[in-house]
Amino acid sequence: MERYDVVIVGAGPGGSGAALEAAKRGLRVLMLEKRQEIGSPKRCGEGLSKNAAKRIGIEPNPMWIRREIKGATCYAPNGTFVRIDYKDSPEGWVIERKLFDKYLAGMAVKAGARIMSKTEVVGLLREDWIISGVELESNGRKWKVRAPIVIAADGVESMLAREAGLDTTLKLPDVASGVQFEMTGIDIDPDRIELYFGNDVAPGGYVWIFPKDENTANVGIGVRRPYSSKPAIDYLRDFIDKRPGLKKGSILEVNSGGVPVGGFMESMVTDNFMVVGDAAHQVNPIHGGGMAEAFVGGRLAGQVAAEAKNARDYSETFLSRYNDMWWKERGNMLKKVLKLRMVVEELRDDELDWLAENLKGEDMVEFSRAKGFRMLAKLLMNKPRLMGLTKKLM
Ligand SMILES: Cc1cc2nc3c(=O)[nH]c(=O)nc-3n(C[C@H](O)[C@H](O)[C@H](O)COP(=O)(O)OP(=O)(O)OC[C@H]3O[C@@H](n4cnc5c(N)ncnc54)[C@H](O)[C@@H]3O)c2cc1C
Incomplete structure (x- = not known):
């Protein structure tokens, strides 16, 4: 043997x-x-940030890079958006997985x-x-x-x-159901990733558009139960059908899978x-x-x-020293990020719109790294219904 x-x-x-x-x-x-x-x-979705590459310990390599990403735009349900323009572009890449x-x-x-x-x-x-x-x-x-x-x-x-x-075992809200179409022949911003939030658009998750070339992108969605009431693919099709620039495109590849998010x-x-x-x-x-x-x-x-x-x-x-090392290096930080998710998932669409009006691009970057929670808590204190949520951030 x-x-x-x-x-x-x-x-x-x-x-x-x-x-x-x-x-x-x-x-x-x-x-x-x-x-x-x-x-x-x-x-x-093939999104890899510069930070993520650093953590892996690799230099960007043309072998697997499809597109450099120079910025991101996050859309609230009413179309209000927060633009993130990276100073040290590119801040990440869409890769060929x-x-x-x-x-x-x-x-x-x-x-x-x-x-x-x-x-x-x-x-x-x-x-x-x-x-x-x-x-x-x-x-x-x-x-x-x-x-x-x-x-x-x-x-x-x-x-x-x-x-x-x-x-x-994972609890229901800790699994996102993901579906993605790699589409071509679509109208996109080829240098920016786009993220769309909202309880009608993607309950418990978001829609992403990650460009791979001038008119090709991964267009995908993650949703979670109990917030969602139909399969992820139905939400994705609804999203695409409402956008002529996407609807006219063709699908090169269909991908789906679960994502443990907690x-x-x-x-x-x-x-x-x-x-x-x-x-x-x-x-x-x-x-x-x-x-x-x-x-x-x-x-x-x-x-x-x-x-x-x-x-x-x-x-x-x-x-078990592996447990200790992982919790110290990643787990404690990711647990804080989880708290943020638990706040965002409580927000109604009008509250997401309000948040988008009051946040800057840099704030969004901070949040994904478990920073800036104090500032978010302060903002939430302005809305009586959301005051209780601030406790979750602490
Ligand atoms: C729709 C969707 C979009 C995503 N977008 C992004 C993104 O943009 N950026 C990002 O960083 N992450 C993204 N993710 C998450 C990312 O893909 C995973 O977190 C990552 O692949 C995890 O790596 P892994 O090695 O743990 O598992 P995997 O990459 O899933 O690898 C597990 C491997 O094990 C193999 N395997 C399973 N069972 C056996 C067996 N019994 N014997 C032999 N082999 C076996 C499988 O075939 C597979 O190759 C996305 C996930 C989904 C579902």
């Missing part, structure tokens, strides 16, 4: 972050991907990791109840691989964490096992961005896997 120091399940950004870090630290790493092509089909994921996976391979695509992990291997590897299936062939640590980076539909005994896990480890990325709900709960979050979660788990090997200790107690 083949043996590795760590087996990583899933070759998205979370898996690649873990594989890169563990391989860099000298571990024998195997990363398994059930799809025949890493990164495809995408389930992503199927190339980006391959690029990250390639970095892990350069560091020494091995990847097998079209190879599905069908279950955890246990010896005397202890996780000791995985069972695989590819092209009708089944076999087993041994490793003292398994890192599950198997995305939002993760089965492995549950199989390992972790509670990955429900952070206190513990993401058990004996011989760690979970990262979407599978561990490591996503920014206000905008649903998860590529960099997954990569960072993976990187931390990869580091702890190497430390566990050195200490010859794969116990839950030892691995």
